[in-house]
Amino acid sequence: MPLIVETRGPFQMVRLPSNKQKSSTYQHALERTVRRALKAAPQFADGGAGAVVLVAPEDYDLSDYGEILTRIVSTNNEDFYRSDSGLLYLWASDSEAKVLKSFDKEFQSNHRVIVITETRQNLPALIKVATDAVIDLQAITPQDFRAACKVVLKLRMSLRQARQAFRFPSELVWAALRPGRAMDEVLSRLEHASDHLQRPHPAVPPTLSKMHGYGEAKAWGLQLAGDLKDWRNGSIAWSDIDSGILLSGPPGVGKTVFARALAHECGVSLVATSLGQWQSKGHLGDLLKAMRTDFAKARQLSPSIIFVDEMDSFGDRSTFRSDNADYSIQVVNALLECLDGLGDREGVIVVGATNHPSRIDPAIVRSGRLDHHVAIPVPSADDRVQILAQLASCTVPSALIQPIKLATEGMTGADLAKAVRAGRRAARKNRRQFEMADIIPFLPTTVPVEGEFRRMAAVHEAGHTVVGLALGCGEYLGTVVPHHVVAGSTETTFGIAHFRFPEFEKRDRQAYLDRIAITLGGIAAEELWLGSFGDGGGGGKSSDLAVATRLATLMETSLGMGSTLRYSEAFNDKELEALRRCNSRLRQRIDATLAEQFARAKTILEGRQVSASKFISELVSTGFLTPEIQEHAVESSNIEVTVYS
Known part of the structure; x- marks a missing residue:
């Protein structure tokens, strides 16, 4: 039984309009672009078995193609849902794992399959291999517009008139078309309506x-x-x-x-x-x-x-x-x-x-x-605001600056441009001028970091901070616990303690042990002051436990800082994990190092509970701790920060 799956949300059946419904002028023009593109896959276009990927033009909504593609992919004109065919929508925001799961589960055994995607960039290699062709759909041309008007509305026009109509916003063009309305009147209405709209300036690349x-x-x-x-x-x-x-x-x-x-x-x-x-x-x-x-x-x-x-x-x-x-x-x-x-x-x-x-x-x-x-780095928070203002050709209201900074964390210029296009499209559909607020619904959702969870994050980051300061490692730049994070992001962090280390410095065994102690300082603080530590210290290649384990393993396997001077070429995580799995003695030595430095971090924290308490309070209330605030907190607590060796 075929499905139409929208990978943007939960997998579900999507009911489309009956294909007996009279096609609109827009749909007819759109279908011409699809039929033209499928000429690149002649066997599929003739009704044969196969699977193709269609890449939609920029600013075109995938759902607009739904009825057209349903008719094309189906070999059973009476009931699409009883034919051996499939249609998959693939949005740019979809994760590869999500797309592959849907593709493998629902479409591998189907007779005819169409995948329509917003962009080639997120198209997994497996789908490229499994399908017969990846084809770019063209935007509707004046020729398509002219032909569609002739078929659907019996409206005749010259190619010059069609091109003239295409100078106006597309939503106005399709709205101006009515049965029995002459093309001269259509153009007159478009001209009159456009006089009341802010016409976009020709695209000039910025310096x-x-x-x-x-x-x-x-x-x-x-x-x-x-x-x-x-x-x-x-x-x-x-x-x-x-x-x-x-x-x-x-x-x-x-x-x-x-x-x-x-x-x-x-x-x-x-x-x-x-x-x-x-x-x-x-x-x-x-x-x-x-x-x-x-x-x-x-x-x-x-x-x-x-x-x-x-x-x-x-x-x-x-x-x-x-x-x-x-x-x-x-x-x-x-x-x-x-x-x-x-x-x-x-x-x-x-x-x-x-x-x-x-x-x-x-x-x-x-x-x-x-x-x-x-x-070229991913833009900073301030840069993202400026980029949005430039892309949207309007200023960002002060009330939206902070929400935009939070919601756009990790976004690239291309991501921001996509949000602006979506916002403009929404404004056009509502027949009004575009405003910066129009992009907010198209930005990732943020959730607050508050309550008990916020205190746990503050305790964790204070632990890193206190241990790092006590050991005198690197230059302390500050600590942050955000008030909001992007929901569902794989790069979400609930806090960070910044220490800058020199590119060239003395790195002996003690230096590596100090780094491990600092890295484990977060979960040590949680266990010491909250009774147990949560899952924030593990769960990924960049997590505290992963970093500490990696350092302890390298000390034993390639740096000559463990029980032997033997060198190993293993360097990446996969190779190091293979060594740990096959060598029980190595695992024991690594476990011992981690346990010792975890205990060492707790000892350091136990001697600095007053200053640590001030750090935690500051992080809970303001979300940040600067070197100046840290120095003041330590001075006011009358506790000397000593260097452990």
């Missing part, structure tokens, strides 16, 4: 100086803009300009947007490309020709920036082991030739981007090529 959240990359770009100006004036030579950079960062932080803004800031042309674009041209010879053509184009447009996305897709020649090794090596070598060819040609800046800098061939990032590497 880098007006962008937010790019950190060191922005500083580099502004320096480049100044250097190019000096080069044009003859003040400096081209050899003095840093003409190659590699940008890295998680998906969505805006590496492509950065390249556009950089070109605008510098006042130069931009050639944006990627290995995927070059591969789409055909076989190896076509790929190499396309690559060299783009680099030649950048030289012709000099001064210019050539932006090469997904640099990690070239791979590292030392890791090529398959039958395609010769092919891949030729591609990397050709890229190196293009990069070297720029050495004696002035006016071309190369900007590469990647999500995985460690996977790039070392020759690509050696001196003289893309030797400057800058990581």
